[in-house]
Amino acid sequence: MACPYFVPREMVNDGSWLHPSRLPLGAGWAGSCCASGKEIPADEAHIRQFCNLGYASGCPHLPPARDWDAVRFCVAGDSDEQVTLHYACERGHAPVGNGTLTYELKSESWRDVHPDARVNRLAASYLHAYRVRRSGAPI
Secondary structure, three states: OOOOOEEEEOOOOOOOOOHHHHHHHHOOEEEEOOOOOEEEEOOHHHHHHOOOOOOOOOOOOOOOOOOOOEEEEEEEEEEEOEEEEEEEEEEEEOEEEEEEEEEEEEOOOOOOOOHHHHHHHHHHHHHHHHHHHHHOOOO
């Protein structure tokens, strides 16, 4: 359940996450925050405590009026042609929106997209970590 305002930029492969594949985006990520409407760098403490984990009520950047607290993903299907993800947007630990996003492997593009770019960005990061794990490369 990553924070919906987190902008993942690169996977953190330094061994500092105990179980990276169990993290909401399938790995630890470095990145920025877009809660203010502008993308600002996030320091490592915030990234570890809030951004990668969602439900960041203690984060000073989290706006009080927001649609979601966290976005959750899981792989719903995986074939040679496509990977389908289920997503759930949550507020107060309850789902407020959900659906599927399908990534076409041949064209390396999303067949369907969410109307909110934040969900698409987080889905792309989750998918990247999943594909790296599936390839057998270390995360």
